[in-house]
Ligand code: SF4
């Protein structure tokens with residue numbers, strides 16, 4: 001097993017590290033500030049420029065590995081296709097807009113569990129009721145900061161271990177570039193036993 005997995009499995013789980021953000025989302029929904037009726041344009045090139053850390057990419061990979069229908073070849077093709085379409089590798093380290101490969105184009109269109117998706121996605125919430133196409137939504141920065149403070153030591157340990165072990169030269173990349181880089185460089189990622 002890769003060494004970073006030892007640390008990864010010792011720190012709070014992906015679900016625990018997202019619980020405060022998911023509680024916030026539930027509170028918003030209770031007040032009719034919900035994403036449920038929205039087409040999800042925040043996941044498209046019109047407004048999405050999400051960048052994630054190595055541990056967030058690992059959380060996503062772990063989510064897919066545990067999914068019955070997981071198809072590695074299909075996932076790699078999808079990631080590569082998005083990277084090519086939006087030229088994301090050539091802009092490594094720079095924020096660029098792109099349509100997320102995990103967006104289905106429908107309402108509630110994210111295919112990643114709320115317990116595994118990027119922190120920034122969970123904290124991006126509506127400011128108006130009954131939205132069908134978000135225009136005034138925003139990132140709840142204080143919630144992100146509070147979450148980060150709580151888990152930063154644990155997550156830094158994992159991020160550094162992944163970077164050192166896989167030889168990554170980045171701290172954050174677009175979602176598809178980050179996930180694909182971990183898959184390509186992490187020969188242990190998908191077997192857990194080498
Ligand atoms: S991970 Fe999900 S919520 Fe985040 S940008 Fe992609 S489709 Fe949207």
Ligand code: SF4
Pocket residue numbers: 034035038039040041042043124125126131133134135137
């Ligand atoms: S309401 Fe806003 S945050 Fe929610 S899915 Fe729509 S655009 Fe995204």
